[in-house]
Amino acid sequence: MLFCTAILTQSCSRKKDKFINRQFHALGTKYNVLYNGNIALQRGIEGVNDEFTENFWEPLPIERMDVSEDIFLPGQTKNADFERAEEKAIKAIQTHGMNIGGKEKNPQIDEAYLLLGQARYFDQRFVPAMAAFNNILNKYPTSDKINQVKIWREKTSMRLDNNVGAIEKLTRLLREEDIEGQDLADASAALAQAYLNTESKDSALAQLTIAAENTEIKREKARYHFIKGQIYNEFGKKDSANIEFDAIIDMHRQVPRSFYINAHIEKSNNFDALNGNEIEFEEFLAELEENRENRPFLDKIYYRIAEHHRHKASDSLSEVYYNKSLRKTTSDKYLKSLNYETLGNMYFDRNSYKTAGAYYDSTMTAMVDNTKPYRVIKKKRENLVDVIYYEGIAQTNDSILRMVSLPKAEQLAIYTKLAEDQRVRALEAQKAQEAALERQTSQPIMTNIDQRKSRNVRSVNGPPSISRGSQSKAIQTKNSTRNVNNKNSSFYFYNQTTVAYGKNEFLKIWGDRKLQDNWRLSSERSSMANTVANDSLTDTVVDDIRFNPDTYLASLPTEQIELDSIAKERNFAYYQLGIIYKEKFKELELAKTRFENLLENNPEDRLILPSKYNLYRLYVELGLNRKAEAMKTAIINEYPESRYAEILLNPQSELSKDENSPEAIYTKLYKQFENEEYTAVIAEAETQIKRLEGDNFVPKFEILKASAKGRLYGFEAYKKGINYIALTYANTEAGKKAQDIISNAFPVLAKKDFVANDAANKFNVIFQFENNAGEDIEAFIKTLDEEVAKIDYFDLTTSKDVYDENTTFVVVHGLKSIGGANGFAELLKSGEKDNRGRVAKPKITRPYFAISSPNYAIIQRHKNLNAYLDLE
Template identity: 60%
Template sequence: MLSFCCVAILLASCSRKKDTFINRNFHAMGTYYNILYNGNIALENGRETVDNAATDNYWELLPIERMQVKEDAFMPGQAKNQDFERAEEKAIKAVQKHGMNIKGKEFNPQIDEAYLLLGKSRYFDQRFVPALEAFNYILYKYPASDKINTAKVWREKTNIRLENNALAIQNLKELIEDEVLEDQDMADANAILAQAYINTKSKDSALTKLVIAAEFTKKNREQARFNYIIGQLYNEFGKIDSANIAFDKIIDMHRKIPRPYYINAHLAKAANFDTIGGDRMAFEEYLADLEEDRENRPFLDKIFYRIAEYHRGNKHDSLAVAYYNKSLRTNLGDKELRSRDYETLGNMNFDIAEYKLAGAYYDSTMTNLTINSKPFRVIERKRENLEDVIRYEDIARANDSILNLVSLSEADQLAFFTEHTNELKAIAAAEAEKAEAEVRRNTGLQSASNTIQTARIEPSTRGGAPGKQTFYFYNPTTVAYGKNEFVKIWGDRELKDNWRLSDTKSSTFQAIEEQEITTNASEDKRFDPEFYIAQIPSDQKVLDSLARERNFAYYQLGAIYKEKFSEYQLARERLEQLLKNDPEERLILPSKYNLYKIYMELGLAQKAEMTKTDIINNYPDSRYAQILLNPNSGLDQDENSPERLYDGLYKKFGDQDYEEVIAKTEEYINRFAGDPMVPKFEILKASAKGRLFGFEAYKTGVNYIALTYPNTEEGKKADEILKTAIPILAMKEFKPNDEAKHFNVLYPFSSDEKENIPEFIKKLEEAVAKVDYFDLTTSIDVYDQNTIFVVVHGLTSAQGASGFAELLKENKQKIKRQFCAISSPNYEIVQRHKNLSNYLEFQ
């Protein structure tokens, strides 16, 4: 009987439609201790997964919440994370199985928490609109809930994710002012309000709210994060002392927080060190402690970077370079850090004019940046500006080396290459010894005692005493190998301070330029000095060509260093060296004018005045002399400026005066060598040659522009034309007349008959005007140097074109002249390839 009563009471308590004490507590306990308990466990597991998946970028201002929003597309109702899906299922089950909604009122006090769990699981699963619905339902249905403030905070977190920042700010301010919040709710409300202020660029207001959030939160992880962001904001405001106080709070927490917060707080504080007034010795010990702590090994790349920055700030460039390279070697995948390392190394080499090495570092920088991002485009532009410098420096270096070798006597050439072949022999011996040692190691023939012996410096080997020489610097073979490697990388350098600077290279020779020759030579020739001497060019035409190419490279380098990089000292060196090389006449005057401008920039008034006098006295009729005599007259934009001359030539091009355009562009290209307008003159010349001489001449001109001016807009356009337009323009097969819709009549005139063309055109236009059933027009088209076409356009068939020309023979004007009927597509081919005779055969 007792069992029956218990079962009856149990069944009665399962009802969700009766508001009784037993029913309420039965469903409340079942909801809290079973379903919500498991749901909250799943939620925390999911949050941990989200937290672990997020990667904080400490180089930028951290977001308040450690959650990365993904843009993946999901079907409605589809969850991204199984833990959140389970938590959502538990929340829904709690509502469905234990909800006691009787006459519109909920009597189970745990259902509001079920909806809160539902909203949180959707929020962390990044389904923000459904999450907002869950939080709003709590506010609408459970206004007296003890979780109402928590629900309001989460609603505004969701609004911020949906970019409703203004609404979130308004609601959170009202919540903080009007309600008495628990500590964690107060922390959450102020933290998320700070995020809304950051999103709306009100960082000063965000800072105030974050200080409150850090004070009220009970979670160590959140406290560390908030304080780190506070320190970042103080740094942005230039309040270094306040920032360091925030970072110290994180450092004091040490093992209570995740290691990344602790280490990055140390590094951020180190970045704020006062290198002028601070205790450098204590600070260096502090950095050394960070480096040597075994627990910091996963963060050595960032520590090395910070140490490198410190040394660079103190002008200890060699130490800085060493630590930047250490940072790169220990990097564990931080692309932002890698890009900063490479960019800084690139900038350091750029500053000392090692442009080729800087270009290589910038290439590596771009591989670690997001393509087409703003930082990527900045580095890309800087890298493109180095292209010409690297190319012309290589040309100048290589040609100088060859010409210097040519200038040596036979005895000196023999001595030079004898030394070089001796080094090659030493390298070969070192490589053979290394290979032999490797074989011994691999075959197990080398004993452990020998290994130990080779690893230490035997006293007997010092000072040349008998015994096997195993230390690197006691072995002449390995020393020769090392010397040669140094020369290959750095060139022949003088032994003095700042040897890495580009202007400290030895003036005798740069690194020898015969590596390919050495590689391709047979074994016996590689070590024969006469083999290399035979490779030195002796043909005067070749030597003149090398000198011209070298001189033009020096001029371009002077102009680039002056205009693009404002490296006036380097520009001066290149242009002064050019003038010593006895350059061709066209380079002398612009070089002197550029030197005058450079001397003015460097404050060398006496040299500037001497150069100015030289130009005025020796080139009185030049544009440069007129500008120097009248600096305020705007003569650089007068009728003799490159821009005005180009405009005049372009008009002549439109008038089909191609021969004059070609002649004048060649003159102006020589006159304005190095001027930015030169590539435009080249394009105009190529176009005129194409119109006058045909496709092959045009192709040659465009190819020359693409190779000679690769980094100008004209050079890039020429390269594009070569890839896209030239293959199409190359086609010269004539098309059948039945495929064409437009036809023309050609009347050829020789250049000797040029004066008869106006009268012929007059008669032709009178005849054409009387034809009202076709829309006919006439034109005069240059075909080549010897032939001009008078053309009638607008006919619709080949027979119609021929019939029209025959009709003109019989009309009042009696236009009796040899003609040719041709379709418009075939006329384009004839003009492009100058193959009229082929067309006539085709017809």
């Protein structure tokens, strides 16, 4: 016994290079520490695989691992299993390492470092993982795991974005070393990933072929074939892609079902609709749909069937399958967004814009915010608001004008049929409602006696055993919820539906009776008899105005002014729709139709020329050269002085960018606005609004004109202009901006009450000039600037501000109090002393007034200077 103990004690030593010591530590490392560490590593890898969701809509990665960008502090880990595997590897190195004379005598330590590196790699700590793999390469070059270590090191190198270095070293490894089996598959797969990272997909295909042939893991084999199929599809080589997908299909239950189904779907996407057997293909899709094993993937199968029918122009059938796909519970948000977007596009093409908008809203809920696809759909949805608005106007007004144009007899016939249809539907709805009420009231009501009998039966059977405390709690709960449960009670007056039915029945039989004694014998008995005699569904609805055709006839406009207004509104809606379809949606056919419809309806002059020019551009883009040439000739002959004619006569001049273009004119006018040339801005803006009628730039000129009027004439003029823009251009950017100003800015701008001076911290001195007095304002400003420059204890500035058409202010800014402002102005008037102490003649003698900055803003906004001066 003592001998065995001595042998065991001696074998525990890591400093003795003896056979028994080496074997003891090697066995302990392999079958204890590393065994448990490898179990933890495999458990962690399975967790990573479980968390990873295959996205078959995009090229699959060769390795199943989502790299997170989360930052962890030293000592922190993402996965407890990898942490345990790392701890076991470190324990093996620290407690069983036998570094004697600079050489490691324990043959299992290299595997401990390999475990350490793998644990760190899957834990996404790539720099420490690289250190572990390099340690093996430096200290254990003869390790039997050396090839695996080299592969893992290059995989880690790729994670650190060193793809070029990984390609070089993996290529050398495959060329110089005799690698086979799973190691060859792993090396080839890693090299393929490096090629994919560098967009060298041709080279990646060759390596994936080697990896698929040599791997022993069916899941990996299926993955490699699927990636090859995706690459071949990208290259347009459908036959080669189908061979790869067939390889997966042939493995059937040996691979995950997701690969099997998606291989079928990808292969079906390559079906040649022109030359293929469509009957067989539809049978294949039906078989996929009916296979019970495919139920978890029906969302994607339904989508594929829907796509097939849509490409066959079977829109109704495809819509059924898109909705089937949506109804299946799925975590595939991308598929949901595809279904919603496709349905939205289908309804958009049918001109059902409200429904299309609803589908686009649903599309965005299934997309990642602020991504490019999300922004595209969002912009399309926002543009659809204008389409819905203008299409509604166009359809409604067209319907009214069409009806008004018909003879009275035809109008009466149409509205008679409409009224009769309304009456029939109302009768059917009322019958259904009363039948439902009768069924509900015919249900047996449990009386108090029945309830007592029920309780007695329960007492015979015996109540469940409960404690006294539980009984008390149950009683409290019952009392507290009694009122809530009353609405669900069978007692007549607790059921609102039966009460409503009873009231209706009373009114039908007795009429509207007063609450009084002997109400049955009252003078209203005759009305009761009439009600009973005429108690029929028809009589209850016969007086509804909806069922009288004269109601609809009376609603038709008859005055020519009103009809002209409806036609004008309809025409403008057509114009806006043409612009929206052309510019925002690139729906050229729809745009062409709207412009042509507009020109057929005798539009006002301002819409004719821009509509014709837009039609010319559409004809050119659609290849309708004969129509385009005819329209070009019409524009040049009928409007020779227009800018459109200039563009058509000299298209190379880029007239749209020269001084006559709306953009250039607006830019020039805005600079005048900044220079406070408000009168000139208003006049030129009005000229351009008339010249550019129908152009998209007109609302911008309207905004500029309203702003200039506000600066010159005050808040009321500005308010009038902004209200006009909000109503006239409601669905343009300018109209929306105007509406925002009305909602948010007007309540603040409308305030006229002056602010107390002690509530302000900035003050001004104002010198007032009359514009027609012939005074030299510029000379005064020059002198004022010279005097202000001498004041170094204030940071003062001057400006020239327009007050109204007749008055200009010269303003000194930067004073800190009302007293300081008055004192500064008096200082300017007092003059300076010369070297002999004599007071020189002051340079600034003009009258002034001091005012706080908030009050100055108010008098400029409301032009109420006299009201302010009266307060002084």
